[in-house]
Amino acid sequence: MTQPNGQYCIYLRKSRSDIEAEGRGEEETYARHERILFELSKRLGITVSEIYRERPVSGERISERPEMLKLLNDVEEQKWDGVLVVEVERLARGDTMDQGIVAQAFKYSSTLIITPMRTYNPNDSNDEEYFEFGLFMSRREFKTITRRMQGGRTDAVKDGRYMGNIPPYGYIRVKLPGKGYSLEPHPEQSPIIQLIFSLYTNPDPLQRKGTGLIAKYLNEELNVPTMKNKEWTVATINGILRNPVYYGMVRWKARPLIKKRDSKSRPRVSREQSIEAQGLHPPLISEELFxxxxxxxxxxxxxxxxxxxxxxxxxxxxxxxxxxxSIVLRPHNKTPDSLMCPRPRCNNVSSYLSIVEDRIILSLKQWLQAYKTKWEENRPNDDDDQIVIKAHYSSLKRLENEKKEFEKQKNNLHDLLERNIYSIEVFMQRSQIVIQKINQIEELIEQAKKAIEDEESRKQARINIIPSVEHILSIYHLTNDPAQKNALLKTIIDNIVYKKEKGGRWSNAIDKFELTLYPKVNNK
Structure with a gap:
């Protein structure tokens, strides 16, 4: 079934049990699996020319496993005749859709899956059935383990144990007798937590501080760093004020992992939706204060x-x-919305959104007029553009010829192996060098192609920029949708730099700020 002169690779991925075994002092997993699969390749008389090593802590899904994504792309491109793996379960343990993607990639490319126990031909009905059944059983085992782990964590929270790997600011994570962890007050950080709640809830309106003033007070007057040795921000203070751990509670699933097809996020949920229980740790504040x-x-x-x-x-x-x-929008209830820098220690003063918006549109109009004048005075020379593009095409042709030479060397290595001039170890070493050279040349080829594409786009952009900006300026105020305005501006502006050194309600500096626009044509 296997072809001695075919192209073969190895895919390696550690399971959770492998990592636990390594922690107990057992042999490093990848070294053991490489030895097994190289012995298999020698027995089958095939050559391995590349190894895909997944990072030690890879995710359940294909999207979280970069080496699997790379392997699937190469399989679909029919780069390999077969992939060696210690067991089929290493290829896909995710959801049914992920398993289907893996199965179809190997089936449509007619790529073999070679394990020490069996070689699977995905286009053979019997092998296909065995392969899909192996993936199904792997997924079932994974789901059982996950449910058991999640149930154990929920029970631990209800018992008052702290489930996080990192303690919240103000506490130290400590091991409990037997299983689990709890928290103890941090001698330096816990007084800061008490200070934050005291400042925020002070009954005297003149003494009470909002979250922004508290962040500024901690940064500038007390010079206290956060747990990550960074500056305090409004978001950091808000997170502390909302955390029930400080009055003695523990919680779980306050920010559950939400998985979508190509992304994942951890949105905050209400306290009613999370699991919350009385903790074993001492509180830093009273429930009344919280x-x-x-x-x-x-x-x-x-x-x-x-x-x-x-x-x-x-x-x-x-x-x-x-x-x-990045300057952010700050909405207001009784006054117009403003644009501000969110960093507490930054001295850049905020301005009303409407005033900044008017200034940006005016600046665009002024820039367009200047650009049109410059265009008429210095029309670009098409001959100069063509010289640059021809130089890139010449470089591309040279690189493609170099790639052909290295491809010949790669084929010669197979001949030397068949004549027993090279051992498998030497062959692998030489193959890796040649493949690396080919990959480097392919990257240069892509860069040359992109350079040609960029030069063509620059040439076209210089022609199109004037009507594009004129069109956007004519329709900008016809919509009140910020998203549409944002999309329009991003087609012609690369970025804008905002600066305002003086401000205040009675300073008469309401429009005394500087804007620097960088239109996209400047990068073309």
Whole structure:
């Protein structure tokens, strides 16, 4: 079934049990599996020319396993006649759709799956049935293990044990007798937690501080770092004020992992949706103080942003000139919305969104007029463009010829192996060198192709930029949808830099800020 002169590779992935075994002092998994599969390749008389090693902690899904994605792409491109793996379960243990993707990739490319126990031909009905059954049983085992682990974690939370790997600020994670962990107050951090709640809930309105002022106080006056040795932010303070662990509770699934086809996220859920129980650790504040903080936050909160909805027309476009952070939209209830730098220590002053928006449109109009004038005075020379493009084509042809030479060397290595001039070990070493050279040349070929494409697009952009900007300026104010405005601006603007050094309600500096626009044509 296997072809001695075919192209074969190895795929390696560690399971959870492998990692646990290594922790007990057993042999490193990849070394053991490589030895098994190289002995298999020698017995079958085939040559392995590449090894895909998945990172030690890979995910359940294909999208979380970069080497599997690379392998599937190569399989679909019919790069391999067969893939060696210690067991079929190593290929896919995810959901049914992932298993189907793997099965179809091997079937449609007629790629063999070679294990020490059996070689599977996905186009043979019997082998296909065995292969799919092996994946099914692997998935079933995985789901059983996952359910058992999740049930154990839920029971642990209900018993008051702390399930997180990292303790919250203000606590130290400590091992309990037997199984599980709990928390103990951190001698330096716990007073900071008590200070935060005290400042936020102070009954005296003149003494009470909001989350922004608390962050600034910790950064500038106390010079206290966060757990990650970074600056305090409003989001960090909000997270502490909402965390019931500080009045003695433990919780689980407060931010459950939500998986989609090509992404995953951890959105916050309400306390009612999470699992919350009395913890074994001592509280840092009273429940009464915690509830008071929740009441204040509820009275001062803004409507939550709708996930995926753009409310800032300059989202992803405008940056702070002082610290480089993205400028964000700050909604207000009684005054117009403003744009501000979210970093607490940054001195860049906020401005009303409407004023900044008007200035940006005006700046675009001024830039367009200057660009049109410059265009008329210095029309680009088509001959110069063609010289550059021809140079890239010449470089591309040279690289393609070099690749052909290395392909010949690669074939010669197979001849030397068949004549026993090279051992398998030497053959693998030489093969890796040649394959690496081929990969490097292929990257250079792609770069040359992209350079040609970029030169062509630059040439076209210089022609199209004037009507594009004129069209966007003519329709910009016809819509009130920030998402549509954002999409329009991103077609012609690379980024905007914002700077305002003075401000205040009575400073008469409401429009005294600097904007620097970088239209996309400057990068063409």
């Amino acid at each position: 509830n008071k903080a929740q009441e204040i936050m509820s009275n001062h909160s803004h409507p939550p942003a709708i996930p995926g909805k753009i409310s800032n027309p300059f989202a992803g476009l405008i940056k702070c000139a002082m610290c480089g952070t």
